[in-house]
Amino acid sequence: MEVKYKTQIAEILGDGQKLTGVRLAVDDSSQELSPTDIPLERLFIEIGGVPGTALLSPLGVVFDKMGFIQVSEALETSVPGIFAAGDVISHKFSIEQISSAVGLGARAATFAFSSFRKQRAPNLWGTSQINRKAQNG
Structure with missing residues (x-):
């Protein structure tokens, strides 16, 4: 890099x-x-302290009054097929912490996958191979 x-x-x-x-x-x-x-x-765009969202404006993406990208609960912007996550999105869905940005990035990727493939994305958490009933009793 x-x-x-x-x-x-x-x-x-x-x-x-x-x-x-x-x-x-x-x-x-x-x-x-x-x-x-x-x-x-x-x-991957590092925005620093101010959301670097100017490239999305000509596409018709809607921003809040502070300049952050407005997204749905599925992290999709006002333009179908464009997803956003992390510190550039409206504070309604963001906590402004790296852990939050990473989690939101994973969610946005899952929603984007589902949108583009027209199918449900693989589970982010996987499936446990542990038989809990056998352990408990």
Whole structure:
């Protein structure tokens, strides 16, 4: 993994079916660099203390008055098929802790899987192989 400082994602690139990369723009006026395209299969955005949600605005995603993404209980945004989790979502569903963000990310992935595959996602917790009746008695 490579961390890119003083850059912004100028554009998310795709082929109409999946993410193919991002176009970065240097966020430093002292440098005259052209945008750089980076091929990707997955993208994770670290937002810092302020929700970095500007890329979603042109898609029609609805935000609350503080700039956080409004989501349903299934963590789906106002745009069908776009899910959000963690510190970027409205505080109604977020606790602002890393453990909460991780859990919400897992839930969002489950809901996204169910939405895209039109089937129920595998259980996040799995199935116990322990026969509790035999142990108790």
